[in-house]
Amino acid sequence: MYGRARSSPARSRLAPAGAGAPPYRERVWTKGRRRCAIAESQVPQWVVASGVSERNGRREGVVEELNGLEILGFEKAAQWEEWLAANEENTAGVWVKIAKKGVPGVSRDEALDAALCHGWIDGQAKSYDERFYLQKFSQRRRRSVWSKVNVAKVAALTEAGRMRPRGLAEVEAAKADGRWDAAYDSPATAEVPPDLAAALEANDEARAFFETLSKSDRYIILLRLATALKPATREARLKRMIATLASGRKVT
Numbered sequence: 001m002y003g004r005a006r007s008s009p010a011r012s013r014l015a016p017a018g019a020g021a022p023p024y025r026e027r028v029w030t031k032g033r034r035r036c037a038i039a040e041s042q043v044p045q046w047v048v049a050s051g052v053s054e055r056n057g058r059r060e061g062v063v064e065e066l067n068g069l070e071i072l073g074f075e076k077a078a079q080w081e082e083w084l085a086a087n088e089e090n091t092a093g094v095w096v097k098i099a100k101k102g103v104p105g106v107s108r109d110e111a112l113d114a115a116l117c118h119g120w121i122d123g124q125a126k127s128y129d130e131r132f133y134l135q136k137f138s139q140r141r142r143r144s145v146w147s148k149v150n151v152a153k154v155a156a157l158t159e160a161g162r163m164r165p166r167g168l169a170e171v172e173a174a175k176a177d178g179r180w181d182a183a184y185d186s187p188a189t190a191e192v193p194p195d196l197a198a199a200l201e202a203n204d205e206a207r208a209f210f211e212t213l214s215k216s217d218r219y220i221i222l223l224r225l226a227t228a229l230k231p232a233t234r235e236a237r238l239k240r241m242i243a244t245l246a247s248g249r250k251v252t
Contacts, residue, residue, distance in 0.1 A: 071095040071096075071128075072094050072095065072096055073097035074105070075104070077113075080110075084120065088119065092138065093120075093139070094136075094138075095136055096111050096136075097133075100130075103131045103132065105131075111137065113157060116150060116153055117157055118167050119167045121137070121139075121144065124136050143179070145179055146174055146182075148184065179229065190219055196222070196225060205245070205247075206243075209246070210245050213250065221241055224251065
């Protein structure tokens, strides 16, 4: 189902002397993988977890990149949390290897819980190999929207005492500007809101085309409305989307 993700060019980085952030020494290649011999004392725990082997008394490993962001692997969620604690200010983000069903490693839920604790959020996913896929994680952007799923996760993490200062600061900011209360439903629970239902009822062409849409295409419309924080913004979006549907085009 999944193939190995590739980037062009990819980069290999020698691990730093400690578990902190860069600088790294970079080597660039265009084909295949380059392995770099690294003294054991130079390899931080999160690099060891991502696949470093013993050879001739030395550790040998590769730190990969995809689209300019590092690919990290961890044996346990605690190692990912340790990395986050040391790299909260990393503004670019990273790719984390997520274990597929039956494969030892960090699950998506474990990775997301740790990210939320530190004010980070998940992004796009990419294929990697038969055992793992890649999930992007980065700092939550200013004014980024919240899902009801993550609001519930934060409530549980707060009760468990796992939230960290940066994560709590993101929650307070969302509560202050209305994003917290405006959290959107997941595709499984989202329903057509009254204003959209009324607008569709008043426009035969838009309603007819809306009824032909797949669940995922409908969800795009529901999400656009749910993430409008101001009534005027929501009204304007609704009008544009009804016009788009009436013309027989999907909302993208």
